[in-house]
Amino acid sequence: MLKIDNLHVRVADRVILNGLTLEVGAGEVHAIMGPNGSGKSTLAQVLAGRESFEITAGSIEYLGRNLLELAPEERARAGVFLAFQYPIEIPGVNNAYLLKAAVNARRRAEGKPQIDAFEFMRLIKGKMELMQISKEFLNRSINVGFSGGEKKRNEILQMLMLEPRLAVLDETDSGLDVDALKIVAAGVNSLRGADRSMLLITHYQRLLELIVPDRVHVLAGGKIAMSGGSELARELDERGYDWIETAAASA
Amino acid sequence: MASLQQHLEAERCALPPAARAQPWRGEAFASFNALGLPTRRDERWRYTDLKPLDNERLSFVPAAPDAELRAHVAAFLETQDIDLEGPRLVFIDGHFDATLSRRAELPGVTISSLADAWDSFVPEGSTGAAHARSRHPLAALNAAFVQQGAVLKLARGVVAAAPIQCVFVTAGRDQAAVQPRIVIELAEAAAATVVQHFVDAPEAAPGWLNVVTEVSQGPGSSLTVYRLQEHGTEQVHTSLLRARLERDARLTAGYVDRGGGLVRNDIDVTLAEPGAKADLFGILLAAGTQHIDNSLCVDHAAPRTTSLESFRAIADDRAHAVFCGKVTVRPGAQRIDARQTSDNLLLSAKAEIDTKPELEIYADDVKCTHGATVGELDEEQMFYLRSRGVSADAARALLTFAFAHITLERIALPALRERAIREIAGRLPEGVEWESP
Numbered sequence: 001m002l003k004i005d006n007l008h009v010r011v012a013d014r015v016i017l018n019g020l021t022l023e024v025g026a027g028e029v030h031a032i033m034g035p036n037g038s039g040k041s042t043l044a045q046v047l048a049g050r051e052s053f054e055i056t057a058g059s060i061e062y063l064g065r066n067l068l069e070l071a072p073e074e075r076a077r078a079g080v081f082l083a084f085q086y087p088i089e090i091p092g093v094n095n096a097y098l099l100k101a102a103v104n105a106r107r108r109a110e111g112k113p114q115i116d117a118f119e120f121m122r123l124i125k126g127k128m129e130l131m132q133i134s135k136e137f138l139n140r141s142i143n144v145g146f147s148g149g150e151k152k153r154n155e156i157l158q159m160l161m162l163e164p165r166l167a168v169l170d171e172t173d174s175g176l177d178v179d180a181l182k183i184v185a186a187g188v189n190s191l192r193g194a195d196r197s198m199l200l201i202t203h204y205q206r207l208l209e210l211i212v213p214d215r216v217h218v219l220a221g222g223k224i225a226m227s228g229g230s231e232l233a234r235e236l237d238e239r240g241y242d243w244i245e246t247a248a249a250s251a
Numbered sequence: 252m253a254s255l256q257q258h259l260e261a262e263r264c265a266l267p268p269a270a271r272a273q274p275w276r277g278e279a280f281a282s283f284n285a286l287g288l289p290t291r292r293d294e295r296w297r298y299t300d301l302k303p304l305d306n307e308r309l310s311f312v313p314a315a316p317d318a319e320l321r322a323h324v325a326a327f328l329e330t331q332d333i334d335l336e337g338p339r340l341v342f343i344d345g346h347f348d349a350t351l352s353r354r355a356e357l358p359g360v361t362i363s364s365l366a367d368a369w370d371s372f373v374p375e376g377s378t379g380a381a382h383a384r385s386r387h388p389l390a391a392l393n394a395a396f397v398q399q400g401a402v403l404k405l406a407r408g409v410v411a412a413a414p415i416q417c418v419f420v421t422a423g424r425d426q427a428a429v430q431p432r433i434v435i436e437l438a439e440a441a442a443a444t445v446v447q448h449f450v451d452a453p454e455a456a457p458g459w460l461n462v463v464t465e466v467s468q469g470p471g472s473s474l475t476v477y478r479l480q481e482h483g484t485e486q487v488h489t490s491l492l493r494a495r496l497e498r499d500a501r502l503t504a505g506y507v508d509r510g511g512g513l514v515r516n517d518i519d520v521t522l523a524e525p526g527a528k529a530d531l532f533g534i535l536l537a538a539g540t541q542h543i544d545n546s547l548c549v550d551h552a553a554p555r556t557t558s559l560e561s562f563r564a565i566a567d568d569r570a571h572a573v574f575c576g577k578v579t580v581r582p583g584a585q586r587i588d589a590r591q592t593s594d595n596l597l598l599s600a601k602a603e604i605d606t607k608p609e610l611e612i613y614a615d616d617v618k619c620t621h622g623a624t625v626g627e628l629d630e631e632q633m634f635y636l637r638s639r640g641v642s643a644d645a646a647r648a649l650l651t652f653a654f655a656h657i658t659l660e661r662i663a664l665p666a667l668r669e670r671a672i673r674e675i676a677g678r679l680p681e682g683v684e685w686e687s688p
Contacts, residue, residue: 048638052630076640088635092653092660098639101649105640141653158639 001026001197002166007058009039009046016042018222019058024166027194031208031233032201034219035241040201041085043219044170047199048082049075062166076102077109079165083155083172085201089143095154096138099124099161106162127160131187149180156187167191168199173207185210205237220245255305256284262311263395270366270398279394286388298573298605299515299544304459304487306426311396313427313458316343324422325351327452335446335666337413338362340401343420345429345460347399359409360443365400365432387517389489393430393463400432405441407469414444414664421460421486422452428459435464437472437500444475446667449482449510457485457512466494468502470524475503477662479671482510484541491517499526505662506533506545506562507671509678514543522549522556532561534658536675537570537602544573551580551587551617560591563658565651566602576621577609584614591621596628596654648679 002024009017016039024030034040046053047060049072060067067075090098103123104114115123128135131153143151152172159167169188173181188198188211200213208216208230216232217224218241225244226232236244263271263280270276288304289296316324324343328334328351340362341351347364354362403415417433435445449460460482468474474494482488488511494502508514520529535543549558564572574593593606608621628650636646655675662668 048634050634071643072634072637073640073642073646076638082638084635084638088631090632090635090650090653092656093649097649098636098641101641101645102639105642109640162639 001028001063002199003059003061005059005061007046007060008056009042009053010056011042011053016053016222017046020219020223022217022224024197024199026197028214029192029198029200029211030215030217031213032199032217032219033203033205033233033236035245036203038219039222040219041170044082044085044168044199044201047166047168048072048080073105076162077106079106081159081162081164081167083152083159083167083169085170085172085174087143087151087155089141091141091144093142094139095142096120098142099138099158102158103161124157124161127157130160130190131157132183133157148175149177152176152184153180153187156184160187160191163191163196165195166197166199168201170201171203172200173202173204181207182210205233208233218244254307255288258307258309259283259311259395265312266396266398276395279391282391283388283395286386286391289388295546295575298571298575299513299542301513301515303513304428308426309428309459310425311428311430312398313344313346313423313425313429315346316348316422320422320424321348321350324348324420324452327422328418328420331450332666333418333448333450333670335414335416335664337411337415339416339418341418341420342399342431344423344427345399345419345431347401355413357411357413357415359406359441360411360415361402361404361406362415363402365402365434366398368402387491387519389461389517390463390491390493393432393461393491396428396430397432397463398430400434402434402436403443403445404436405438405443405472407438408440409438410441411443414446416446416448418448418450419460419462420450420452421455421458421482423458424454424456426456426458428461431460431462433462433464435466435474437466437468437474439469440471441469442473444477444664446664447476447478449478449480449488451481451483451486451510455483455486457483457487459487459489461489462491464490464492466492466502468494468496468500470498470500472497473501475505475663477505477664477667478507478516479667479674480506480508480510480514481674484510484512484539486511487513489515489517491519493519494529495521495523496527496529498524500524501528501530503530504532505658506535507659507662507674508533508535508543508545509674511543512541514541516545517548518545519548520550520558522551522553522558524553525555527553528557528559530559532559532658532661534563534565534655534675535572536565536655536678537572538567538678540569542571542573544575546573546575546577548577549579549589551578551584551589554583554585554587556584557588558590561658562592563594563596563654564604565596565598565655566604567598569599569601571603572605574606574623575609576607578611578619580610580612580614580617580619582613585616587614587617587619589617589619593623594654595623595625596651597625598627598651651679652676
């Protein structure tokens with residue numbers, strides 16, 4: 001599904017990713033953990049096509065295509081989804097409008113017919129219930145006046161509507177209380193399937209108790225410093241990241 | 252200028268005898284001649300150049316539309332979804348058209364043609380005293396040539412059950428300088444909504460429309476004025492809304508300008524007694540070489556008065572948008588709340604936006620705020636939309652529209668709001684297919 005090879009990324013003169021290699025197979029859920037500033041969010045933004053980063057070396061292959069050649073909207077239409085760490089507020093554009101535009105852009109790319117208002121409502125109803133989002137929300141401006149938890153639930157709702165092939169969740173757990181975390185996890189878990197891959201970027205292990213990953217990677221010094229099974233997350237929770245950074249430095 | 256004066260002198264003789272006979276005509280005429288057409292040397296007109304109006308081909312006494320032109324306008328209006336419920340007054344090149352208008356009785360509301368009310372009417376701007384205060388030459392010019400218009404009067408406590416709509420159609424084949432005037436008088440506790448809609452019929456000649464709206468509001472009255480300006484980009488449009496509010500009166504004015512080549516809107520409000528409040532908002536969209544100027548003057552003449560001004564502008568291509576907001580707080584007018592915001596979106600490096608707040612405060616217990624922003628589209632918002640599959644062009648159009656929508660959604664009449672939304676959305680560079688949820 002996703003093959004990242006020797007990725008080097010910098011912003012201005014600062015090197016952020018320094019030879020990152022990672023492969024995620026179809027149906028797999030991988031977690032990327034790491035200390036603040038290790039480049040986790042940069043990886044997420046680069047995957048979604050953010051143009052402010054400079055890719056100096058390496059490649060990203062997605063479903064056999066060169067992902068780096070695609071504009072952000074082309075990636076989205078090809079099934080890449082980024083749940084933002086800080087979802088953007090857009091006053092004056094309501095949620096229903098964006099959701100419908102997003103779903104239809106994807107459908108157009110796949111040669112499927114556009115959905116109408118009726119079909120849209122039918123599609124979204126159960127998903128809104130799952131994410132515990134009320135109906136009025138559809139008419140509100142995107143993320144404006146939402147609490148932190150509502151913004152994150154909104155990201156997952158968008159993901160449920162778009163049914164991506166590759167979902168990248170950038171610190172979706174940060175700032176959530178236990179109840180909100182459970183709702184988000186239920187949404188994410190409902191999407192797990194054999195032809196869908198996920199990359200969970202997180203600082204903490206608590207999300208990974210609810211969404212159990214197949215693999216856990218530690219990002220440090222701009223590359224994957226260590227990989228393991230889901231038990232690695234628990235170990236990191238107990239021991240912190242310092243020992244890995246030390247081990248990576250001496251390696 | 253000398254040539255304009257000579258031209259106006261000649262045009263004056265063309266006024267119909269009944270209209271010409273009014274004693275205030277001469278005063279208005281003298282007033283305008285004394286002031287002359289505003290120039291950019293006048294601080295209030297610094298950004299807007301009216302030189303194109305010094306044009307001897309402009310007819311200040313435009314011919315009444317013939318049957319063919321009226322049929323043309325009727326057919327055009329059929330295609331326009333601008334009909335609201337309630338009374339509708341249609342003017343073609345300033346001439347009232349009874350056939351296209353609709354009389355709808357609103358109890359307690361008197362609507363009369365200005366032409367029928369000459370004898371009891373003295374337009375503001377015609378007299379030296381009123382004029383010295385306002386120093387608005389275009390109001391004087393309007394008074395000198397006004398031929399038709401409407402007088403709307405609401406009796407005490409009357410709440411108009413439907414909006415009163417005035418549609419001004421520019422249609423003539425000759426270059427006209429149309430000078431209509433709307434007079435609105437609300438007695439104590441009366442309430443009404445008045446809509447002014449400016450449109451061009453197909454193939455209308457380039458001309459000038461100079462409309463004056465005079466408002467006087469009694470205690471506790473409430474008036475909402477919506478103004479949609481959708482002229483073609485060959486037209487010159489100038490408007491003045493002058494209002495005087497007594498105790499606890501409320502005025503709401505919502506302006507949408509998407510048309511016109513050279514546009515200047517003046518809003519001049521006097522909050523004459525305690526508790527009066529003016530809520531003024533607008534959105535303009537200027538592209539090509541359009542020039543649109545909103546200039547506001549709010550006079551806090553009494554304590555405990557409130558003014559809210561919120562104007563937005565979008566300028567693309569080589570267009571020029573202007574906002575000037577002057578707020579005066581008179582001596583002794585304490586406990587004033589005056590808030591002014593001007594938010595502007597620049598879509599092109601060659602477009603120009605000038606925004607200028609001006610506060611003159613002669614009291615100490617006042618709350619006056621003003622804020623102006625000029626910016627481009629937000630990078631983060633662009634990326635967010637694109638990451639959801641929206642193309643860059645569509646995202647740009649959508650964000651531009653969203654900027655306007657924040658103002659447009661304040662229009663409380665659904666049919667009018669939808670019209671304004673379609674007009675703005677349809678003129679964005681890439682077009683937005685907007686449907687309300």
